[in-house]
Amino acid sequence: MGLEAVVNEIREKGRKEVEAIRAETRAEVEEILKEAQARAAEIKLSAKEEADRAATHIINQEVSAANLVVKRQVLNAQKTLLDQVYSASLAAIGDLPAEFQEKALTDLLKRAAKVIKKGVVHANERDIPLVEDTISRLKTLSGYTVGDPVDIPGGIIVESSDGELQLDYSYGTFLDEIWESSLKDASDILFA
Template sequence: MGLEAVVGDIKEKGRKEVAAIQAETQAGVKRILEEAQEQAAEIKQKANEEAERDVQRIVNQEVSAANLAVRREMLNAEKDTLSRVHDDTLAAIAGLPAEIHAQALRTLLPEAAAAIKGGVVYCNARDIPTVKEILAENKDLTEFSIGAPIDIDGGAVVESADGRMKIDQSYRTFLETVWESGLKDASDILFP
């Protein structure tokens, strides 16, 4: 074998080795690219999932905040409505005919006299003539006098002679008692 044949063999062997190295390199590059694409896809999927969780969390927070704001507005509206009903009720009671007020005082004053044996009866200016009449008519009320008019819608406030005991029989006090005990029921009926 001549020198040319040996050189040809070496060249051929070199070309085969270069081709093998190139094929191996391309396979390695391809494998690295595929792994990189898989990692990129995983990273992208994780980022999408995290973004979706963040979006859902933000949406939930916004919905909760909106629901809370609506609930607060509803409660404020209900409170305003109940307050108007309370005030209208008191005004309607105060606006009842004089006979109704007189009958109420005829019932309330003896009840107060049972607890206080003598003292001063306070009422609004409208009811002073009625209270004077009741005090004059009822022998159980002879130890009572009438005081200066006070700012109440109706009923009376009875104070013992020594000032240590006071019985508030005003319409507002009765309404507050009924209002507090029936507020939940009224609210349930008005705002189901």
């Protein structure tokens, strides 16, 4: 065997080893690429799931915030409406006919006389003549005098002569008491 044959044999052997190494390297590269692709798919899936969770969380927060804003606006509108009903009620009480006002003031004065025997009666400007007339007509009210007009929608405020006791029988006070005790019922009726 000549030198050329030995060289060819070594070359052939080297070429086979190179091909084997290349094939082995290609297999390793393909395995590494497969693993990288699988890992990338896992990362992508995990990121998508995390993004979906985050988006759902943000949407839920926004929906809750929007619901709170709407509820606040509804409550504000209801409060405005209730305030309007209160004001209208107070105005309607003050605008009742003179016969009603006379009877109501007489009853309130009699009621006050049971608690305060002598005192000063205050009423609004419109009702002062009715109060004066009622005090002059009824002997049980002889201990009363008429005081300065006060800014109330109707009713009376009676102050004892010594100034230690005051009865507030104004329509506004009565309406406030009724309003406080019946606000939930009124709200249920109006906004049910």
